[in-house]
Amino acid sequence: MSSKELEPFKKRAELAEQEIEKLWKEFERLKGLEIPGECSSDNSEILKLRQENTKLKYRLTILKKFVDSLREKEKANNEDNSPKMLSIQEELEKIFLDGITEAFPDIVDPPVIISVSSKDPKFGDYQCNSAMSLSKLLSAQGKKVSPRDVANSIVEKVKSSKFIEKLEIAGPGFINIYLSREYAFSALTTLVQAGKVPPPYVEKKKIVVDFSSPNIAKEMHVGHLRSTIIGESISRLLEYLGHDVLRLNHVGDWGTQFGMLIAHLQDEFPNYLNVSPAISDLQSFYKQSKKRFDEDEEFKKRAYSCVVKLQAFDPDIKKAWEMICDVSRIEFEKLYKRLDVSIIERGESFYQKMMEKLVIELEKNNFLEEDEGRKIMWGDNDKKTGIPLTVVKSDGGFTYDTSDMACIKHRIEEEKADWVIYVTDGGQSVHFQTIESCAKRAGILNNNVKMDHVPFGVVLGEDKKKFKTRSGDTVKLLDLLDEGLKRALDKLKEKGRHQELTDEELKKAQESVAYGCIKYADLSHNRNHEYVFSFDKMLDDKGNTAVYLLYALTRIKSIARNANISREKIIEAIENTKISLEHEKEWKLGKILLRFPEILLKITKDLYLHPLCEYCYDVCCAFTEFYDKCYCVEKDKSGEIIKVNMGRILLTEATAIVLEQCFLLLGLKPVDRM
Numbered sequence: 001m002s003s004k005e006l007e008p009f010k011k012r013a014e015l016a017e018q019e020i021e022k023l024w025k026e027f028e029r030l031k032g033l034e035i036p037g038e039c040s041s042d043n044s045e046i047l048k049l050r051q052e053n054t055k056l057k058y059r060l061t062i063l064k065k066f067v068d069s070l071r072e073k074e075k076a077n078n079e080d081n082s083p084k085m086l087s088i089q090e091e092l093e094k095i096f097l098d099g100i101t102e103a104f105p106d107i108v109d110p111p112v113i114i115s116v117s118s119k120d121p122k123f124g125d126y127q128c129n130s131a132m133s134l135s136k137l138l139s140a141q142g143k144k145v146s147p148r149d150v151a152n153s154i155v156e157k158v159k160s161s162k163f164i165e166k167l168e169i170a171g172p173g174f175i176n177i178y179l180s181r182e183y184a185f186s187a188l189t190t191l192v193q194a195g196k197v198p199p200p201y202v203e204k205k206k207i208v209v210d211f212s213s214p215n216i217a218k219e220m221h222v223g224h225l226r227s228t229i230i231g232e233s234i235s236r237l238l239e240y241l242g243h244d245v246l247r248l249n250h251v252g253d254w255g256t257q258f259g260m261l262i263a264h265l266q267d268e269f270p271n272y273l274n275v276s277p278a279i280s281d282l283q284s285f286y287k288q289s290k291k292r293f294d295e296d297e298e299f300k301k302r303a304y305s306c307v308v309k310l311q312a313f314d315p316d317i318k319k320a321w322e323m324i325c326d327v328s329r330i331e332f333e334k335l336y337k338r339l340d341v342s343i344i345e346r347g348e349s350f351y352q353k354m355m356e357k358l359v360i361e362l363e364k365n366n367f368l369e370e371d372e373g374r375k376i377m378w379g380d381n382d383k384k385t386g387i388p389l390t391v392v393k394s395d396g397g398f399t400y401d402t403s404d405m406a407c408i409k410h411r412i413e414e415e416k417a418d419w420v421i422y423v424t425d426g427g428q429s430v431h432f433q434t435i436e437s438c439a440k441r442a443g444i445l446n447n448n449v450k451m452d453h454v455p456f457g458v459v460l461g462e463d464k465k466k467f468k469t470r471s472g473d474t475v476k477l478l479d480l481l482d483e484g485l486k487r488a489l490d491k492l493k494e495k496g497r498h499q500e501l502t503d504e505e506l507k508k509a510q511e512s513v514a515y516g517c518i519k520y521a522d523l524s525h526n527r528n529h530e531y532v533f534s535f536d537k538m539l540d541d542k543g544n545t546a547v548y549l550l551y552a553l554t555r556i557k558s559i560a561r562n563a564n565i566s567r568e569k570i571i572e573a574i575e576n577t578k579i580s581l582e583h584e585k586e587w588k589l590g591k592i593l594l595r596f597p598e599i600l601l602k603i604t605k606d607l608y609l610h611p612l613c614e615y616c617y618d619v620c621c622a623f624t625e626f627y628d629k630c631y632c633v634e635k636d637k638s639g640e641i642i643k644v645n646m647g648r649i650l651l652t653e654a655t656a657i658v659l660e661q662c663f664l665l666l667g668l669k670p671v672d673r674m
Contacts, residue, residue, distance in 0.1 A: 083190050083198040084198050085199065085200055085596065086201075088595070088597075089116070089595075091161075092126055092128075092164075093114050096112050096114060099154050099158035099159070103150075104134060104153070106141065107138070110137075111134065112128075112130055113128065114128055114177075115129060117176065117177075121584070124178050126176075127177060128151075128175040130150075130175075131148070131175065132173055135150050146173070150173055151169045151175050165178040166178045179591060181581055181587070184579075184581055185581065187594055188579050188594070188651075189579060191654050192579070192653050192657065195657065196661065197596060197661040199597075204244065205418040205419050206415065207243050207245050207418065207419040207421065208248060208417045208420045208421065209231055209234055209238070209245060209423065210231075210248050211227050211232070211247070211423035212224060212227050212231060212341070212423075215251065216252060216253040216258075216324065216347070217282050220332065220335055220478070222480060223458075223459075226527070228336075228339065229522050230456060231423040232247075233519075233666055233667055234454065237604070237612075237665050240661075247343045248344055248346050249343040249345045249347075250348070250407065251328075253349050254348035255307070255348070258310055259305070260303040261289050262317055262321060263299060263303045272319075273319060277323060279327050282327050282328060334478075335478060335481070339515060340515070355403060355406045358406050359375070359398075361442075362377060362391060362442060367442055368392075369388075373394030374392060376388040376390055377442075378441075379437020381437055389402075389434055389438050401434075405435065405438065405439065408444060408451070409439070409444045412444060419450040422453045424455065424456075425457075426455035428455070429453060436451050454527070455528065457527070457528055457529050457530040458530050459531065459533050461532070462532055462533075480518070485510060485511070485514045487514070487535045488513040488517070491539045491541075492510060497509065505672075505673050509674045512550060512669045512674070516546040517545065517547055519546070519668065520538075520546035520549070520613065521533070521534075523609045523612075526610050527609065527610070546668060548620065549620055549668070550671075551674055552620040552624075553663065554670065554672065554673065556655055556656045556659070557670075559632055559652050560649055563632075563644050565644070573650060574650060579650045579654065580648045580651055585626040585629045585630055586630060588625065588626070589622040589651065589655065592619055593654055596615070599612055599615045612666065616659065619655060623652075626648075632644070632648040633645070
């Protein structure tokens with residue numbers, strides 16, 4: 001927001017501060033009135049004064065918050081001169097809150113309900129649906145006002161705005177809001193000039209996102225797919241908005257299983273301290289050690305002994321542990337690279353010493369209870385569920401509960417996180433509720449820090465059962481990606497792309513389609529639901545699929561390229577050519593592009609990513625309608641270009657820029673030729 005654009009807000013803040021001063025004086029006057037304690041509670045004068053007092057306090061709070069928010073925006077503007085794309089819905093909510101408060105000052109905390117209007121343009125672009133609720137609230141105060149009259153009063157008080165072309169009242173009291181084309185020209189011009197979508201303003205936070213979290217010595221499987229993909233996209237979105245995001249991979253690299261792995265390593269590679277063991281198949285190595293652990297009591301005792309030595313950081317045992325972890329890391333990194341995932345490993349071992357200190361603190365403050373040899377902890381409301389945290393096992397060892405309590409303590413106290421997000425399957429919901437409850441009780445988690453668990457459903461096979469191989473084994477993520485590459489190449493060849501693309505272009509297209517379709521199929525579903533994994537559906541080039549969207553963006557970007565219009569020409573044109581928004585299909589596309597910020601801000605509230613996928617599909621469908629009805633480049637019968645509509649070319653450029661940003665957030669990699 002430029003200094004010029006900020007001027008009206010500064011003026012409004014000054015007026016608000018003057019109003020605050022008046023209200024404060026009135027509040028002090030009312031507070032200072034002597035009200036006899038003996039007076040009856042139904043004394044009308046006293047009740048009236050108390051009601052007035054309450055209203056003034058509420059209005060004072062609202063105005064103070066408003067002034068503080070403007071100061072915060074001005075501060076951010078001074079620190080960051082980059083443009084911001086505004087959320088129209090959020091701006092309309094502020095505008096209508098002011099209008100409703102002025103029209104009905106007696107309503108405390110009035111409902112402000114702004115929604116995107118139906119697809120029929122005669123009902124406007126947005127609607128304010130507050131009139132019905134306000135009518136009921138007024139009725140409860142003994143004032144009979146019809147919803148339509150309420151709507152009229154609101155419209156009278158809503159001040160003119162650069163966002164609003166006009167307001168109309170429809171039906172029983174709906175207020176139809178028509179967007180200003182001038183604002184659209186301005187916002188889309190800024191976008192094209194920048195060559196990227198400026199993010200909307202948000203208050204910056206330090207955020208920890210905990211996702212993926214495989215176990216060392218075990219191959220990543222389809223169960224890790226959702227956590228990895230969802231966590232990566234959430235991190236990308238929050239980083240794009242300007243937050244300081246720490247992406248953490250809380251791998252399982254500690255515990256009993258390492259005792260059996262190390263004992264097996266000692267037997268299989270007795271010279272491991274001098275010669276690095278050639279463990280190529282860690283999964284088989286794990287299965288062998290597990291079989292011995294289950295069947296050989298002597299081996300089991302030695303495995304437990306190795307665990308004790310590991311926890312005491314015995315150098316030889318620690319070296320064996322590091323070797324096993326390194327083999328796993330190499331395999332994990334191959335998968336993360338293919339999926340274009342960036343993450344910092346911080347396993348359970350990192351918190352070992354912290355767990356020891358945590359237990360001492362919890363015992364000192366009497367948070368732990370003895371339970372059949374265990375030490376457990378209850379949160380404030382956990383006795384209703386009957387599930388406490390097991391902080392110390394009967395054998396003195398720690399658990400996932402201990403580790404997760406140490407994690408959240410470190411993330412809040414050392415990492416200074418304002419928001420901690422855990423992306424795991426829905427089966428762990430109760431666990432994280434208990435962690436949150438116990439962390440609050442222990443004073444680790446306070447009201448200044450937000451904690452969210454982002455749960456998701458399981459992946460199903462086409463038989464609607466849990467996704468497994470034909471032999472009944474869990475599907476390995478590596479095998480899934482390889483199959484995706486094979487299917488994507490088959491799809492491209494089926495369409496003859498191998499005859500049109502170079503080998504390098506074909507490889508890029510293959511990887512774009514393969515990994516994109518796997519990611520998008522996951523993200524386009526409501527994460528709480530199960531979904532059926534089907535390559536046939538994923539690779540369909542019709543409907544809301546990655547293939548359709550990737551093809552659409554490639555086609556959109558080719559329009560300017562085929563007309564020999566470079567980025568430099570785009571920049572020249574935007575200085576003296578208006579983006580074309582006159583035709584109904586142009587205007588429809590332009591309005592959808594302007595909704596991008598509000599989609600993102602909605603996702604930050606509930607962390608559901610499928611609305612962004614739906615938005616991408618809406619953009620592509622609106623573009624197809626526009627392109628079918630509005631020529632961008634006119635050619636003669638020989639194919640020679642005879643006319644270019646630069647206003648429409650600029651609209652295609654804006655569309656490509658928005659879609660590219662969406663794809664970046666979703667982890668899709670578009671290519672120039674497909």
